[in-house]
Every structure is written in C-alpha cells, then in structure tokens.
Amino acid sequence: MLLAIDVGNTNMTFAAFSGRSLVKEWRIATSNSRTAEEYGVWLSQAMALDGLKLYDIKDVIIGTVVPGALFNLKGLCKRYFRCTPLVIGEDNVEIGMVPQIDNPKEAGADRLVDAVAAHSKYGGPTIVIDFGTATTLDVVDEDGNYAGGIIAPGVNLSLDALHSAAAKLPRIAVERPSKVIGKNTLECMQSGIYWGYISMVEGLVARMQEEYGTKLTTVATGGLAPLLARGTDIIDHIDRDLTLTGLVEIYHKNN
Incomplete structure (x- = not known):
C-alpha cells in the first residue's frame, strides 16, 4: 500500500491507498517537534484499530507546507517503512505540470x-x-x-x-x-x-x-x-x- 501524507498548517492527514483506492485515513495536529518514534507509535496504533499494520505500507509520498515537519517524517519513513519518500517540491519528483507564475x-x-x-x-x-x-x-x-x-x-x-x-x-x-x-x-x-x-x-x-x-x-x-x-x-x-x-x-x- 501507499501512504500519502498531507501536512497542512493546522493538521496532518495520513492516508493509506491500494492503487488509487482510499483504504483509510487518520488525522493528527501538525507539530514540528514530534519525533519519528512518536509518529510511529501513534500511526501503528491508529492503523491497528482498522486492522492494518505498518509493514503493509511499501511506499510514501509527502506534500507539506510546513518545512520543519519534514525531517522527522522522513525519519518515520526510513525507520518504520524502510523507504525513501517522494516529497513534493524536491527535484526528483515530477508533478506533471508547469506553474505559470513569476517564481x-x-x-x-x-x-x-x-x-x-x-x-x-x-x-x-x-x-x-x-x-x-x-x-x-x-x-x-x-x-x-x-x-x-x-x-x-x-x-x-x-x-x-x-x-x-x-x-x-x-x-x-x-x-x-x-x-x-x-x-x-x-x-x-x-x-x-x-x-x-x-x-x-x-x-x-x-x-x-x-x-x-x-x-x-x-x-x-x-x-x-x-x-x-x-x-x-x-x-x-x-x-x-x-x-x-x-x-x-x-x-x-x-x-
């Protein structure tokens, strides 16, 4: 399964997908100080309540407007999912369109x-x-x-x-x-x-x-x-x- 992480200024949404079908989603307040371990404990418990395990996740994609949260989310992916996430805005990620703006x-x-x-x-x-x-x-x-x-x-x-x-x-x-x-x-x-x-x-x-x-x-x-x-x-x-x-x-x- 794919885990999509949407980090907003107020809340974070973690959503598990099978192909393009949403399986389940969970929300938590956005924080720059939450560690990878804290994410892992919370997410494992939230997923378990819906009959899912951390090892069900094979890939991760992250979109964030809070740069300070990214380091520990990458740590979550490395430690618990054994993967390097795709991150919107990084040079290796193709979004499929060109922003028609000044910068x-x-x-x-x-x-x-x-x-x-x-x-x-x-x-x-x-x-x-x-x-x-x-x-x-x-x-x-x-x-x-x-x-x-x-x-x-x-x-x-x-x-x-x-x-x-x-x-x-x-x-x-x-x-x-x-x-x-x-x-x-x-x-x-x-x-x-x-x-x-x-x-x-x-x-x-x-x-x-x-x-x-x-x-x-x-x-x-x-x-x-x-x-x-x-x-x-x-x-x-x-x-x-x-x-x-x-x-x-x-x-x-x-x-």
Whole structure:
C-alpha cells in the first residue's frame, strides 16, 4: 500500500491507498517537534484499530507546507517503512505540470497538488477553492498547469482575530445563521463570518472568470467546504480529499 501524507498548517492527514483506492485515513495536529518514534507509535496504533499494520505500507509520498515537519517524517519513513519518500517540491519528483507564475518555487505544495487533482478529476479550466488555514483560490488552465491565484485569511484565523482584538467579542463556532441581519452579538458575528466569506468567494470567482475570459469550473476543498457551499451556487463540486487524490496521482506519475 501507499501512504500519502498531507501536512497542512493546522493538521496532518495520513492516508493509506491500494492503487488509487482510499483504504483509510487518520488525522493528527501538525507539530514540528514530534519525533519519528512518536509518529510511529501513534500511526501503528491508529492503523491497528482498522486492522492494518505498518509493514503493509511499501511506499510514501509527502506534500507539506510546513518545512520543519519534514525531517522527522522522513525519519518515520526510513525507520518504520524502510523507504525513501517522494516529497513534493524536491527535484526528483515530477508533478506533471508547469506553474505559470513569476517564481514557481513560491507555489505551495498543497496548491500544486490540488491543481493536479482538480485537472485529473474535473478537467480545466478550473478554480480550486481551499477553505484551510488560509482561504486560497487557484486557477488551473486547460492544460492542467497552475496559473496563479489568490490568498486570503482563513475563516478560523478571522474568528481568532476578532476574539483576540475585541475584548467583548466571544470565541464562536462557524455556523450558518438563520438570518443575515443579526439581533445579538453571536448572530452578528456568525453572519459576518459565514455570509462575509461566501460573499468574498462569490465576488472573487466572478472577477477571476471575467479576467480569465471564460467560465471556470469551481471545486471546493477543506473542512469547511460543505458548510460554506450550502450558502452559494458558485461552487460546482465539493471534494474534501482533493489533496490526497493529487498526491496519489503524482506518485503514479513517478512510478
């Protein structure tokens, strides 16, 4: 089996694949200080609960936006899987497309991997909307190349900023409010976050399509994608496993 590891700023996802079929996935909070041994103990226990063993894993591919986590993940692969992982962004890994931006090295691994997955599953041109730590909107052109995009603060970052900077504003969960015009602090905050982000995404997608000159298929990913997609018709597809799909596609391009 293949183990695909997606390292985000907030969470890491470990997913076992047989061919291109997802077998099981597990999540853990992202940390730079977690050792290879700690990963090994946690992952062996998580896999055992699903009837899997560490020795079932034969190959590993890693996509990370947290460089500090990579050393110990490579140690995990060497010690427990007896393999050298493919790492997105390293010179020996072919992703199958050319970033059409000023400095290709600036493109985050997650954004490139999502572009590969979006073109593989939905064709092009496409806008990938990732509701993660940051909210990103990225264009994938007709040939599957990453063509640039937009980075905005993520939903939870905005909530943290409101709570931290305004003494009387509480920490709240992201929910769809029943009305746009709130009648109390909680409703006002929920409306501002929920409808505010939907309005932002709708406006940005419209401007991106106008600038690109044609209709672009929109694909949303990230944990909040299903909730936010219920408030707009601008999103054509919801794909929470988009990054994992891209990692698997890149693995097969290199094998």
